[in-house]
Amino acid sequence: MLYIIGLGLGDDKDITLKGLEAVKKCSKVYMEAYTSLLSFGLSPNGLSNLENLYGRSITLADREMVEEKADEILNEAKASDVAFLVVGDPFGATTHTDIVVRAKKLGVDVKVIHNASVMNAVGVCGLQLYHYGETVSIPFFTETWRPDSFYEKIRENRKLGLHTLCLLDIRVKEPTIESLCRGKKQYEPPRFMTVNTAIEQLLEVEEARGEFVYGENTICVGFARLGSEDQKVVAGSMKQLLTVDFGAPLHCLVIVGKTHPVEEEMLEFYGL
Numbered sequence: 001m002l003y004i005i006g007l008g009l010g011d012d013k014d015i016t017l018k019g020l021e022a023v024k025k026c027s028k029v030y031m032e033a034y035t036s037l038l039s040f041g042l043s044p045n046g047l048s049n050l051e052n053l054y055g056r057s058i059t060l061a062d063r064e065m066v067e068e069k070a071d072e073i074l075n076e077a078k079a080s081d082v083a084f085l086v087v088g089d090p091f092g093a094t095t096h097t098d099i100v101v102r103a104k105k106l107g108v109d110v111k112v113i114h115n116a117s118v119m120n121a122v123g124v125c126g127l128q129l130y131h132y133g134e135t136v137s138i139p140f141f142t143e144t145w146r147p148d149s150f151y152e153k154i155r156e157n158r159k160l161g162l163h164t165l166c167l168l169d170i171r172v173k174e175p176t177i178e179s180l181c182r183g184k185k186q187y188e189p190p191r192f193m194t195v196n197t198a199i200e201q202l203l204e205v206e207e208a209r210g211e212f213v214y215g216e217n218t219i220c221v222g223f224a225r226l227g228s229e230d231q232k233v234v235a236g237s238m239k240q241l242l243t244v245d246f247g248a249p250l251h252c253l254v255i256v257g258k259t260h261p262v263e264e265e266m267l268e269f270y271g272l
């Protein structure tokens, strides 16, 4: 059996009782480590906290491993109980649908144990989850690669008065260009996009496209470390949020659409 278990957003204690019982009976435990991170997972002893709690050793599964060795993990799950841990909810990232499809095709039984996701935790700011349009991802721009397909999606959401959740790029275990040329992989240090960088990039794209989809006076909500004791939620214009230090990762951003009076009342609690 392959157990795909959501860990929630904050720390080791956010796993559900059902999830914990399942991990404890698994002979092998993998933890997906590229679509999200627990805040304590950023510290060197983060993983060992989890291992102590579960009484199991954990193999970190980076993108390479999940993409290249998925069949190996799935074959193990054919013969024994294997846990695949995902921060947040397993379906809060598109990637994990793929592993379920592959498992089902190989005849591996799959059980999913849900948990809180960033997709619903943003509800804390008071904007109704029912009033969101398509979620967008904002990738880190480079000198030569500045993709802006999120712009059309934000435009369509805003036409309908809907809020837009922007998920921000995470770069872990990215090979350096030089190492790729040399054929021996070395990795860049991990990088997590801040609310500030996301807004800078969004404004750069608006400047280039000029369709007045949003601007520096557009109201947004910035979030950091949702689900943790020190989570930070701040509402304000893009220009105002550029001045806020949101601190340690992970961050995300909501571009506010048309608001209901109750949504406005809630947002006031988070105003600058």
Ligand SMILES: C[S@@+](CC[C@H](N)C(=O)[O-])C[C@H]1O[C@@H](n2cnc3c(N)ncnc32)[C@H](O)[C@@H]1O
Pocket: 009, 035, 036, 037, 086, 087, 088, 089, 090, 091, 092, 093, 094, 116, 117, 118, 119, 166, 167, 168, 169, 170, 223, 224, 225, 226, 227, 250, 251, 252
């Ligand atoms: C692929 S998504 C979320 C995946 C996760 N499985 C879930 O259900 O929450 C990852 C992105 O969500 C945002 N995110 C995830 N956890 C967060 C948190 N605790 N606080 C703020 N943003 C978060 C970040 O922008 C991050 O790059």
